[in-house]
Amino acid sequence: MPRAVSRRTLLMTSDTFIQIRDIHKSYGGVHALSGVSMDIARGEVHALCGENGAGKSTLIKILSGSVTPDRGDVLVNGAAMRLGDVRASEAAGIAVIHQESVAFGHLSTFDNIYVGREPKKLGGLLLDRAAMRSQTRALLQRLGEADAFDPVRPVSELSVAQRQMVGMARALSQDCRLLVMDEPTASLSERETRVLFNLIRQFRKDGVAVLYVSHRLDEIFELSDRVTVFRDGKHVSTEPIAGMTKEKLIHCMVGRELLATDQETSFSRRVHPARPSDVPLLQLKNLTRAGVFQNVSFEVRAGEIVGMAGLVGAGRSEVARVIFGADPADAGQVFIAGEPLGGNSIDQAMRRGIAMVPEDRQHLGLVLPMSVGTNLTLPILRRLTRFGLTSSKRERQEVEKLIKALGVKAASPAVPAETLSGGNQQKLVIGKWLATRPRVLILDEPTRGVDVGAKAEVHKLIRQLAEEGMATLLISSDLPEVLAMSDRILVMRAGMISGEISREEATQEKVLSLAIPASSSPGAEVAA
Amino acid sequence: MTTGTTTSAHPQSPGIATRTSSSKSIPGLARSLLAQREWGVAVLLALTVTAVAIVNPAFLQPANLRDVLVNNAPFAIIAAGVTFVIVTAEIDISVGSLAGLLSAVMGLLTSRDYAHLNVALACLIVLAIGTFVGAINGVLVAYCRVPSIIVTLGMLTALRGATELLMAGKWIQNLPDSLRFLGTGSIAGVPVSILTAAALIIASMILATRTPLGRRIYAVGSNVHAARLAGLSPRRIKLFVFTFTGFLVGVATLVGVTKFSTIDPAIGKNWELFVVTAVVVGGASISGGKGTIIGTVLGVLLLGIVGTVLTFLKLGDRLTYWERAIQGAFILLAVLADHLGGKREK
Secondary structure (H helix, E strand, O other), X not given: OOOOHHHHHHHHHHHEEEEEEEEEEEEXXXXXXXXXXXXXXXXXXXXXXXXXXXXXXXXXXXXXXXXXXXXXXXXXXXXXXXXXXXXXXXXXXXXXXXXXXXXXXXXXHHHHHHOOOOOEEOOOOEEOHHHHHHHHHHHHHHOOOOOOOOOOOEHHHOOHHXXXXXXXXXXXXXXXXXXXXXXXXXOOOHHHHHHHHHHHHHHHHOOOEEEEEOOOHHHHHHHOOEEEEEEOOEEEEEEEHHHOOHHHHHHHHHOOOHHHHHHHHHOOOOOOXXXXXXXXXXXXXXXXXXXXXXXXXXXXXXXXEEEEEEOOOOOHHHHHHHHOOOOOOOXXXXXXXXXXXXXXXXHHHHHOOEEEEXXXXXXXXXXXXOEHHHHHHHHHHHHHEEOOEEOHHHHHHHHHHXXXXXXXXXXXXXXXXXXXXXXXXXXXXXXXXXXXXXXXXXXXXXXXXXXXHHHHHHHHHHHHHHHOOOEEEEEOOOHHHHHHHOOEEEEEEOOEEEEEEEOOOOOHHHHHHHHOOOOOOHHHHOOO | OOHHHHHHHOOOOHHHOOOOOXXXXXXXXXXXXXXXXXXXXXXXXXXXXXXXXXXXXXXXXXHHHHHHHHHHHHHHHHHHHHHHHHHOOOOOOXXXXXXXXXXXXXXXXXXXOOOOOOHHHHHHHXXXXXXXXXXXXXXXXXXXXXXXXXXXXXXXXXXXXXXXXXXXXXXXXXXXXXXXXXXXXXXXXXXXXXXXXXXXXXXXXXXXXXXXXXXXXXXXXXXXXXXXXXOOOHHHHHHHHHHHHHHXXXXXXXXXXXXXXXXXXXXXXXXXXXXXXXXXXXXXXXXXXOOXXXXXXXXHXXXXXXXHHHHHOOOHHHHHHHHHHHXXXXXXXHHHHXXXXXXXXX
């Protein structure tokens, strides 16, 4: 723990650099931020924590000027900053290092660092390439990366960590007063993390404010002076790190009032008859996709709902994509009802009875401008086709059956899918795969962005399917949902299964502690 | 980066290739050529010239080589602009029609049969109209968010119609000599059109590699989201590339059309095909972010020489058909190469 902490916590109020005042932002009715306020002081490392969807990323986007809030102010040194203007944010000295280092893949390191603020000569006519080169070298030296890579190469040829270093160098090259870092160590090695931490401390010493967003609690405790927790788009607490414990922090992130909804749904938890004699319908043995996830093994039996929890980027959706044949595996195997799932194609997976409801339903799940009916029958056109022609009568019958079974509220099967509510759209996505009569159903974030009522209906549908014998893998970042729906919970962390919890012993704290990586532990580095 | 380092970074043996699994399927040499398309085009160009020179040494006579350059100078000028458009992940297929319209305007303004205006003034008007049309394309693409293929397709048709209205199917004759100097004259023994093309190519190269604006054009094409986060205005940059292209079409018209004593209503037809093909063959990526002026110039020369070669083969009437077929094959091959190269980069 840095000795400076106590001194810094005392200095706070007089040293405020940026004040965030009552920021509201919603996306299509979903509140990403509702009335958030916080201060960040000069020479302070301020950690920001919260579960997925707590609103951290939205706040970062507002600070960087790429998103305009619906309401609220940001005061820099007491003066209101123009919001929604990247240039204004930059002028205020705010530099953001993004989670997935945003870069111009075709351009060199030099260009990536200086695009938009190029050193110029001849009255601004020409690039001062010599200056770009020497300044870049100096920046990379400060980052301890001077010899590590060739700054002339297109950055698309650099490693992820190196690309992040380019992002750091860009921030360094600005005269930055507030450095915002979003999960900066997610893809860094131990050594690179140390370099980064030293740099951050250097920044702090120079009076720069640092907003540090991370899931790695150890890092937060090591580095930060104060910590702020967001939950569901609201500010929960801001406290000096000295008065914080890990348990307290997790507690803040999860929140007590969530227990209420948790209990509410737990009443409807169905009791699943354990049938251990069954052959697992879906079984993974040491499934590996290099650099993405490793040695993932688990099984799902008929009638079972297996929840999969973990942080964004832990590799859950990627596992699902490999099972469904959308990506190839590098090692390991998938078995369906005891038989290896041969081949590696979505077509093969569908033939063997796997259905997947993808995470991004608007882009991957539905053809929005097409009608409800057309969407529902897309995966089963082959079955409805005779002599190369689709039987419209059979199609109509199938559609009516599905709409009824799903309880989709649509004026008619002919209306475009985009006119339906979020919840009804989600039912359509599930329904279109049900039409394929699958045995294994993979649901990736099935209720993200749908309202409470629709959520309950989707849950009901999932349970009903399980009771009919469906083997279900439920991937969700919504912890109460995972807890309420699952017979067992698998937790993934940094590309590996970090634990399995039975329904009886599952609590949000247990799931979170398995999901949150210990700082720079060897396990967490595998993904790098 | 030179090809030397590229090749050593990607060893010939596919087994040692460590970058991605997909790169294993492409042999080392082809891969390094894909990485630096300019070299591939240069090699192809050299091979073509050598082959023709062996079959018919007359091809290498200075007069013939000069003709090749003079004939292709207007294409190279337009292609430089279109390179920037394609680098921003847009396209401009209205350049041929615009050249046609500007030729008609120039003829009507200067011909002794029509307005018989001062040549310098007429040239300025032509450049202004070219720039203006380019700016309209730019505004429609960047500010009205109409896809550039649609905007410039519409512009292609509209300008062609306007040209036909203006010329009423007739050829314009009796052009003043001072105008024809642009197309046929020489300064210190070098044709004006070649000098103009060389100057604009060098200016474009400087723009691409040495100026902040040039870097931003590439940045916008490489990752428009990141460009916005870097505080750039993708709209303004796109407006610029279309406007600049319109201006270059004006210049190309001045030096390209005036070498004939008459102006033919069909001038400019299919120029856009030639130009876009040359740019893509020269290594620019249709998906943006990638492309060099030198590659484009090599692409223009390669396609231009293929045309000349076909003349030497004495195909007679079938010449045009062969030229089209080969152009088509080139663009498909170039896009395919681009696609494979793109996969490798992922």
